[in-house]
Amino acid sequence: MTVTPYEVEGEVDYAKTVKEFGAQFIDDKITKMFPHPLIKKKYFYAHRNFDRILEDNQKGKKFSIVSGRGVSENMHLGHLICYKFIADMQKEFGCHVFIPFSDDEKFLYKQNLAFEEVQKFDYENALDIIALGFDMKNTELIFDTLNMPQGLYNLAIKSAKHITTSTVKCALGFDDSKNIGSNFYPAMQTAHILYPTVKYGYPVVVPVGLDQDVLIKLSRDVAEKMKLRKPADIISRFVRGLSGNPKMSASDPQNTLYTTDTEEQIKKKLSNAFTGGAPTVAEQKEKGGNPDVCSAYEYLGLFFYDDPSELHEKCKSGRVTCGECKKELAEKMCKFLKAHQAQREKARKTLDKLLQK
Amino acid sequence: MTVTPYEVEGEVDYAKTVKEFGAQFIDDKITKMFPHPLIKKKYFYAHRNFDRILEDNQKGKKFSIVSGRGVSENMHLGHLICYKFIADMQKEFGCHVFIPFSDDEKFLYKQNLAFEEVQKFDYENALDIIALGFDMKNTELIFDTLNMPQGLYNLAIKSAKHITTSTVKCALGFDDSKNIGSNFYPAMQTAHILYPTVKYGYPVVVPVGLDQDVLIKLSRDVAEKMKLRKPADIISRFVRGLSGNPKMSASDPQNTLYTTDTEEQIKKKLSNAFTGGAPTVAEQKEKGGNPDVCSAYEYLGLFFYDDPSELHEKCKSGRVTCGECKKELAEKMCKFLKAHQAQREKARKTLDKLLQK
Numbered sequence: 047m048t049v050t051p052y053e054v055e056g057e058v059d060y061a062k063t064v065k066e067f068g069a070q071f072i073d074d075k076i077t078k079m080f081p082h083p084l085i086k087k088k089y090f091y092a093h094r095n096f097d098r099i100l101e102d103n104q105k106g107k108k109f110s111i112v113s114g115r116g117v118s119e120n121m122h123l124g125h126l127i128c129y130k131f132i133a134d135m136q137k138e139f140g141c142h143v144f145i146p147f148s149d150d151e152k153f154l155y156k157q158n159l160a161f162e163e164v165q166k167f168d169y170e171n172a173l174d175i176i177a178l179g180f181d182m183k184n185t186e187l188i189f190d191t192l193n194m195p196q197g198l199y200n201l202a203i204k205s206a207k208h209i210t211t212s213t214v215k216c217a218l219g220f221d222d223s224k225n226i227g228s229n230f231y232p233a234m235q236t237a238h239i240l241y242p243t244v245k246y247g248y249p250v251v252v253p254v255g256l257d258q259d260v261l262i263k264l265s266r267d268v269a270e271k272m273k274l275r276k277p278a279d280i281i282s283r284f285v286r287g288l289s290g291n292p293k294m295s296a297s298d299p300q301n302t303l304y305t306t307d308t309e310e311q312i313k314k315k316l317s318n319a320f321t322g323g324a325p326t327v328a329e330q331k332e333k334g335g336n337p338d339v340c341s342a343y344e345y346l347g348l349f350f351y352d353d354p355s356e357l358h359e360k361c362k363s364g365r366v367t368c369g370e371c372k373k374e375l376a377e378k379m380c381k382f383l384k385a386h387q388a389q390r391e392k393a394r395k396t397l398d399k400l401l402q403k
Numbered sequence: 404m405t406v407t408p409y410e411v412e413g414e415v416d417y418a419k420t421v422k423e424f425g426a427q428f429i430d431d432k433i434t435k436m437f438p439h440p441l442i443k444k445k446y447f448y449a450h451r452n453f454d455r456i457l458e459d460n461q462k463g464k465k466f467s468i469v470s471g472r473g474v475s476e477n478m479h480l481g482h483l484i485c486y487k488f489i490a491d492m493q494k495e496f497g498c499h500v501f502i503p504f505s506d507d508e509k510f511l512y513k514q515n516l517a518f519e520e521v522q523k524f525d526y527e528n529a530l531d532i533i534a535l536g537f538d539m540k541n542t543e544l545i546f547d548t549l550n551m552p553q554g555l556y557n558l559a560i561k562s563a564k565h566i567t568t569s570t571v572k573c574a575l576g577f578d579d580s581k582n583i584g585s586n587f588y589p590a591m592q593t594a595h596i597l598y599p600t601v602k603y604g605y606p607v608v609v610p611v612g613l614d615q616d617v618l619i620k621l622s623r624d625v626a627e628k629m630k631l632r633k634p635a636d637i638i639s640r641f642v643r644g645l646s647g648n649p650k651m652s653a654s655d656p657q658n659t660l661y662t663t664d665t666e667e668q669i670k671k672k673l674s675n676a677f678t679g680g681a682p683t684v685a686e687q688k689e690k691g692g693n694p695d696v697c698s699a700y701e702y703l704g705l706f707f708y709d710d711p712s713e714l715h716e717k718c719k720s721g722r723v724t725c726g727e728c729k730k731e732l733a734e735k736m737c738k739f740l741k742a743h744q745a746q747r748e749k750a751r752k753t754l755d756k757l758l759q760k
Contacts (some may be wrong), residue, residue: 191560192553194556196551199548200518202584203507203511203548207584209582210580210581210582211578211582222567225568226563226586227563230586232583
């Protein structure tokens with residue numbers, strides 16, 4: 047098992063990593079304060095100081111959610127579910143949302159990715175995010191190479207003074223052959239995370255995939271050195287890829303369902319998706335399937351069932367076949383993404399205004 | 404002898420360094436095209452491709468001078484003479500001048516320097532520069548932490564992609580204990596240098612002290628990789644400090660004459676200045692002095708004589724005493740800096756408008 051910001055390999059032992067990374071499991075206290083389906087389903091399963099954010103909020107203290115978007119491709123289901131969760135959280139708590147687009151990071155990290163290309167994906171990804179229904183009066187979208195505020199650059203410089211090359215090498219596995227922009231980027235990411243605290247005095251919570259957790263720890267260290275409140279985080283597991291691999295990845299098109307896929311593409315991809323079923327229908331009915339490795343169960347459970355436990359049971363006991371699940375999933379996913387794509391088109395006006403196009 | 408961007412020690416062998424650094428001496432062809440006193444006096448004595456800039460200019464091609472200002476103290480005579488030279492060059496050639504203030508660099512490099520402090524010196528240093536009579540319609544002042552254009556950040560990111568940590572370590576002697584902002588800064592400096600080429604298509608010439616030459620070489624390498632015209636430079640020797648040390652340094656107040664010093668301070672400092680005179684007046688008259696190590700001769704020659712060769716001869720032959728030189732220097736310097744300080748006060752209005760204060 048490898049889990050770093052740049053590589054996820056092998057089946058992930060989520061319980062083990064929480065202990066290794068020094069985070070906490072989400073407990074009943076948190077679930078009671080924020081009983082979101084993705085928390086109850088343990089998609090978001092661990093955290094650092096998220097309980098404090100919620101407790102303070104119950105006493106009337108505002109907070110901000112920061113969720114950066116690294117743009118190098120179109121968005122996929124794994125991205126969408128996270129921003130949907132954040133939009134729900136904003137509705138629930140009326141909180142500020144700050145979404146920095148780290149187009150600079152992706153340009154720097156990917157040797158063959160052109161500057162114009164990341165800026166194109168800035169626009170495409172922002173459409174997906176706005177489409178989710180954020181309260182745009184209380185939501186800030188910043189694109190590092192398009193409309194970076196001076197205050198953000200300054201905060202990156204202040205953060206950078208507290209991070210050595212040695213620390214970045216340890217945290218991210220870099221060596222001297224890395225370009226100096228990649229080496230600097232953790233300071234910019236820290237600035238993204240601390241920005242609402244510095245600008246508005248809001249405590250921050252960052253929803254992150256497990257692989258990004260090390261960068262949150264880095265930001266927490268810098269916050270402490272700068273005498274700022276440490277950012278909290280809420281850690282999710284990954285969304286499985288279509289082949290059943292542990293993490294859907296935008297740079298692996300065959301295993302990924304993009305938000306912009308056509309109905310035809312969605313149906314084709316889902317019909318080929320890896321399931322946890324038995325080799326034959328007869329065997330499936332007799333011995334049952336394994337929903338825990340199944341991509342069809344993954345998407346049905348995450349996107350379309352508030353409580354997927356009954357489906358889980360039906361699969362294990364052989365009362366549902368892979369064909370049935372795939373059919374249900376394809377119908378629901380097509381409908382869901384069609385509705386999303388319609389909202390996405392409507393978002394153009396908002397985004398063009400934001401970018402003063 | 405040590406000459407790096409962060410340390411100058413020992414008597415500097417200027418001829419040797421030109422060969423070592425791979426630059427060219429300024430020859431008669433250049434002096435003929437631009438017979439400025441500081442070139443004739445060999446204060447600016449070496450270059451890279453400056454001849455091409457002048458030749459192209461004779462054919463009608465515009466160019467830009469870039470001259471960054473690292474702000475951590477008030478400006479001193481060594482800074483002033485360089486910007487005066489640039490103002491003269493602008494008058495002569497009508498060229499564009501770009502002056503980036505690297506307040507970020509100084510904040511990052513100096514452990515105990517506060518952010519507010521560098522921004523204070525931004526303002527103070529800019530007054531000195533504007534006071535020199537630049538054509539403000541054709542001059543851009545950019546302060547990295549106050550009014551950085553998005554295009555400059557983007558250019559820094561593009562430059563950074565071409566510079567490895569390994570290169571910075573070799574060029575500047577950094578190690579892993581450096582903060583990642585310091586390590587990144589050469590990309591920002593490169594962006595400063597290439598900015599007028601990218602924004603306006605102007606070829607660039609950078610007047611630099613010998614110690615900064617390595618950073619110009621780095622920018623030239625990046626320009627080549629980005630398929631941009633390589634920046635030219637024109638290299639100066641250093642202005643001696645008051646103790647006769649080879650380089651006046653703003654962080655060494657006792658050896659430095661600041662542009663903001665009062666008449667009283669100027670007189671006091673100059674009366675204590677190191678000269679090349681003999682131990683007694685009698686001996687001086689008999690054996691003569693050594694103007695080549697003398698700070699009084701240095702400032703008289705650089706600031707107040709278009710051709711100091713006669714004074715040089717008079718000193719060597721004992722026809723002038725240190726007391727006489729110091730008296731002449733104090734009078735002239737007080738008058739010169741008083742006039743400068745008056746212009747400096749007038750510059751506030753321009754600067755406040757620029758910073759929209």
